[in-house]
Amino acid sequence: MTATENPAFRPVGANPTLLFGMDSTERARRIAANAGFGDAGNGAVLLANMDFAWDPAWLKEIARRPGTVLVSGSQPVLAHVPEGTDPAPVEQAMLGSGGSLAALEAVDSETAEVNYHELRKRERPFVLPLGPDSADAVERAAYDASYKGVTDVLTLYLWRKPAFYMTRWAAQMGLAPNAVTGVGAALCALAFFYFWFGNYWLGMAAGFIFMVLDTVDGKLARCTGASSKWGNVFDHGIDLVHPPFWWWAWAHGLGAYGTPLEPVYATMLLAAIVVGYVAQRVIEGLFMARFGMHIHVWRRIDSQFRLITARRNPNMVILFFALLAGRPDVGLELLALWTIVSLIFHGVRLAQAEMQAWRGKTPVSWLT
Structure with missing residues (x-):
């Protein structure tokens, strides 16, 4: 899909943790752009919680599921907010300042069925919390992915x-x-x-x-x-x-x-x-x-x-x-x-x- 056919990609929050020597938000934008997601899209928006790092395969998977939110435990990681739905409550939930995920269907990153044939492997795409203590683990997971x-x-x-x-x-x-x-x-x-x-x-x-x-x-x-x-x-x-x-x-x-x-x-x-x-x-x-x-x-x-x-x-x-x-x-x-x-x-x-x-x-x- 092209960037205009996909939902627009929008990072939520800020994270000072560097990954591969890069600002994590800028890296997320680049990865999203390579996956076909731009700042403008088809009217929907794909929100990404910068407190987490994720396999790019999740972008494509959640993009195929309008009205869903990928969660790790109880924390929202990626959310596909359809056109006509207010993304503000989801953003607030990602920022930990209230909000609500009630309008979206939860997709558990540990149990969801994933279409992951692009790289010809069976491993589940990773979702990891991102912080100074986890940066090395995230880099290794991204490399393995x-x-x-x-x-x-x-x-x-x-x-x-x-x-x-x-x-x-x-x-x-x-x-x-x-x-x-x-x-x-x-x-x-x-x-x-x-x-x-x-x-x-x-x-x-x-x-x-x-x-x-x-x-x-x-x-x-x-x-x-x-x-x-x-x-x-x-x-x-x-x-x-x-x-x-x-x-x-x-x-x-x-x-x-x-x-x-x-x-x-x-x-x-x-x-x-x-x-x-x-x-x-x-x-x-x-x-x-x-x-x-x-x-x-x-x-x-x-x-x-x-x-x-x-x-x-x-x-x-x-x-x-x-x-x-x-x-x-x-x-x-x-x-x-x-x-x-x-x-x-x-x-x-x-x-x-x-x-x-x-x-x-x-x-x-x-x-x-």
Whole structure:
């Protein structure tokens, strides 16, 4: 929905607590703007109690429920006041100066059913009191909320905590997400050139730092309300395009490293990797177009396989251990094999979903 279709967003009260180095009210306005809420709306108003912090998913959920108030315990957190209803009593209730919530239906943040499929996870969106003593907990909750529930094993487990501290530091320093993406892009290119000339360990170092920054920029954008269409294109465009170039550079660098492969064989391996990568992306797009959800969230096994499927991060793990054994050439062979296995898995899953749909049973995500 656009800002004019949504209710107008209005913070209630003031809170001096800083979140990610930002004034909490300004951060709330930015997050609301990124979610499609502006100062003007459709005649209704969405009131936000600044004594609380909340997952942006709650904004969309309460916006879908005119005449409701999200409560934490007995305290009002977010209220969707319909057009024609006086918001003053609700504002007063949020400020603790009397007022009334009688005109609204209460939605308990601990028990409400929430449509939370956007980030492909099952965790309930958070609502937390906001104050100096709870700022760290709120920042961690906001950071965790920005994570897709279905991603690769490195992003989800290995550098989740380090990336949090980097995200918080970048926010406190006032760094823009696109600046972080730009630094990452430079490291991505540097990794390509190191791989090309067989300097694999230096390439690994540049590549892994880039991979961490690739997590930080998106989290920084979501946690500070600084998301933009250009930033999304910039970030995801790099993610989509660069992996085949890395594998090409890796293959080229084998000669300089001292473990060359026969040229025709190396070309065959590289073709399997690149074609398999593109084909998997096509399958993902077809699945999304046909069933309105990511292929990785259809069944639990799909989410589990996403942890290790032949994407950049798991592929780098394969190459890392091959390099540790002094055999980057074997790493390329294993990468081609794993790409083919992953392609077969996703191809079979698409065929199974089509068969289920043909039988009249539309595939539904296990996260629903």
